Amino acid sequence: MSELAWWQRGVIYQVYPRSFQDSNGDGIGDLAGITSRLPYLAGLGIDAVWLSPIYPSPMADFGYDVADYCDIDPMFGTLGDFKQFADRAHELGLKVLLDFVPNHSSDRHPWFEESRSSRENPKRDWYLWRDPAPDGGPPNNWLSRMGGSAWEWDERTGQYYYHAFLREQPDLNWRNPQVRRAMDDVLRFWLDRGVDGFRVDVLWLLIKDSQFRDNPPNPAYEPGQPEHHRQLQTYTEDQPEVHEIVRSMRATLDEYGERVLIGEIYLPVPQLVRYYGANGDGADMPFNFQLLNAAWNAGEIARMIRDYDSALPVHAWPNW
Template identity: 50%
Template sequence: MQIQKAPNDNWWRGGVIYQIYPRSFADSNGDGIGDLPGITAHLDYVASLGVDGIWLSPFFKSPMKDFGYDISDYCDVDPMFGTLADFKALVDRAHALGLKVMIDQVLSHSADQHPWFVESRASKDNPKADWYIWADAKDDGNPPNNWLSIFGGSAWQWDTRRCQYYMHNFLTSQPDLNFHNPEVQAALLDTVKFWLDLGVDGYRLDTVNFYVHDAQLRDNPPRGRPTSEDPAVNAVNPYGWQWHKHDKSQPENLDFLRKLRSLVDQYPNTTMVGEIGDDDGLARLAEYTRGGDKLHMAYCFDLLGAEHSAGFLHRFLSRFQSISEGGWPCWALSNHDVPRFATRWGGAQPDAALLKLAAAMQLSLRGSPCIYQGDELGLPEVAIAYEDLQDPYGITMWPEFKGRDGCRTPMPWVQGAPDLGFAPAGKAHAKPWLPVAETHRQLAVDAQAAAPASLLQYYRHLLHWRKTQPALLQGEMQLLPVHAQVFAFVRATEGARVLCVFNFSDQLAHYDLPSDCKVAQHLTDSGLTGATLLADCVDLAPWGGLFARLT
C-alpha cells in the first residue's frame, strides 16, 4: 500500500533557519542554564529578524556528557530545560509568530544511560543484545579494527559485563546504535513520529551519514599523517589520518533515509536538514538530497572553516553545481561546533564591512541559509580559560584545540546587565554555565537595536528585503567567471535576474561584467554598499558588494 503524502508548501526551500543553542540562549529561572521558557520569551526577537524557522539543539533527557547530544530518553524534555508543556508552549508561540520549529534528532547514538543500552550491555542474549554495535576482541585483546573516535583514540570501548567491545564514534558514553537491526530502525522512527505528532515542523539530523557501519568491520584505509599538500588533515586529531570508507556513509544509510523521508512526508509542511561530516562532504550532500526521496536539504563543513577567498568560494560552489543534480543545500557560516565566523574569517578585529558582505553572500546563494544565534550581532569567538572549559572535546584536545565552548557562551541581550541579560533581571541567579563574554558587551541586542547602522539592523533589513526578491529565494544560480578578488553570480527566475557581486578582499577591486550582464538597476535598497556601478564594470571598495537587476 502506497503511503499518502501530506501537502507541503516547501517553506524551507529558500527559507532562512535560525539556530538556537538552548543552554546559552536565555535563562528564565536563574539556574545558570538556558531553557525552553527562556527561548519562548525571546521568540519575538527571532521573528523580528525576518527568518522563517528555528532549529533547536537538543533539549531531551540526557546525562549531559556531550550537552544533550547524548540522549537517555528520546521522548521527553530534560528537567533543566523545562517540561513537555513548556515545549508545547514554545511551539504554539512560534507558530503564532509565523515561525516553523525544527528540532535536533540524534539517531546515530544514544547515551550509555539510555535504557536500551543498559539492557543491551547486560548480556549477549537479552532482547536488546544486538541493538548496539558489539564485537569480540582480536586474539591479542586489541579492538576488532582500526576505527577511530572523533573525540580521540579508538572507536571501541571494552565492556566488562559482556567481555566485548562496543563502538562509539564520539565519547565512550555515546554508544552507537546498530542500524543493521530492523527493530532499532523501527524504534527510532517511533521517536521521530512522537515529536511530529506534537507539532514540530521538521528535523535537523545530527551526524546523518554515521547511521550505518560496515557489517564486516573492515579496517579503514590509511590517509597518512598531515602534510602541507593535504592541509585538511588535522595534526592534532588523528581521526583525519584515515579514509573513512567503512565506519560511516555506507550505501544502506540511504535506505534508512528513505524510510525516514516516507514518515516525515506524512505530515504537512515538514522538512529535514542533515549534518554531513565526511571525507567528501560536498559529494555526500549532493547524494543525500537529490531525487526527492531522502533529505530535503543538508549541510557540510566546507563553509565552516577559515577559507573564504573568492577563488575558494568559486571552486566550492562550482563543484557543487556540477554534482548536485537538483540537490538542495543548507548554507551555514557558523554553528555550535565550530569557531564563530566573525573570528574565523575576520580575525581578532573583524571588519564590519566583511561581516555585512558575508551575510549578503550567504543570503543570496541558492539554498537555505542557516544563521547561528549571535551571528546577526557579529559576535566573535570567546577565549575560554582551561578551568572554565565544559566541552569534553576541548578538554581532551587542549591546548592546541580549544574546543567548542567559545561559540556557545551566553547570548548578550542587555549591554548594562552584569550577565548581559542572560537571566531575569532583579532576581538572584546562579553563575552561567559558561562565562559571559566582555567582548560581547558592546554588541548586545539592546545596544544594536538602538543603533540604526548596526549589524543587527543590517541583518533585519537584508532578511526582509530578500523576501521581496523571488530570484534570491527560488532562482537558479549561474556562477560568473572566476576572479582573484571577486566572487560573483546571477540568480534567475522567470522574469527576474539578479546580479550578486562580492569583493572578498581588503583591497580595491575592479570587476568587468560579462557581456550578457546588462544592468537595469543597482538595487541599493538592499543595504549592501561599497560598489560603484559603471556601464560594463563595477569598482568595489574593500569588502564591498552589490545587488543589481539585469535586463
C-alpha cells in the same frame, strides 16, 4: 515554477537552549525562557527556530548523549513547556525544528543499560558489540572522533562496544529493524507534537561496515589533524545502506505534510549530493560545509560554487 517551500526561502535561527534565556534564575537557559523571547526572534524576520538537543541527558556531550528521545530534560522544563513553546512559535508564524541524534545514545539510556546487561538480552543487538581480537585487544582499528580507539571494553559481558564519539555515546545498530522502528517512533512522537522538521546529527555515520574491516591508512594525513584522520573512513561512514534510512525518514516526514529534513554531513561534493536522493526522496538539505575551510581567495570560492552547482541533481535545493 511551483511555489517555493518555506525552508527554501526562509531563515533558520539556531538556539542553544542552555545559554539563551533563563526564566527561573537557576543559571541555565530553558524552554520558558526561549518562549518569552519568541516575539523578539519573530521581529528579526526569521522563519524557523532550530533547538539544539533538549532531551534528558547526563550531558557528557552537552545533550548529544540522549538518555530518553521522547522527553525533555528537567533543566529545560517539561513536555508541557515544549507545547507552550511550539504553540507560541506557530502563533507567531515561526516553524519549529528539533535536533535529532539517531547515531548514538547515552550509555545511560535504558536501551543500552539493557543491551549491556547480558549477551542474551533482547536489546543486545541494538548496539554494536564484538568479541576481542585474538590478542585480547579491540576488534579492529577503528578510531573515535574524540581520540583513541572507538571500542570500549565491557568487563561484565566480555565484549567491546563501538562508539564513534565518547565512550558514553555508544552507537546504535541501524542494521537492526527494531532500532529503525524505534527511531521512526521517535520522529512520529515529535511530529505529533507539531514539530516542522529535524536537523539530523551525523547522518552519514549511521551505518558501519557489516564485516567490521579495518580502515586503511590515510596517505594525506598531516600531524596536528584529528587522530581519526590517520585513517580513511572507508568502513565507518557513508556506507551505501545509509541512503535507505534517509529515504525512510523522508517518507515518515512526508506523511505529515510539508516537513523539512536537514542532514549534518561532512563529505566531498560527489558523495554529499547523493543524500538528496535519486528522485528527491532524501534529505531536503544535506549540509554543505565547504565555505568553512575555503581558502580566502575569490577564485577558489568561485570554483567551489561552480563545482557544487554543477553537481546538484535537478531536483536539489542548494545550501551554504
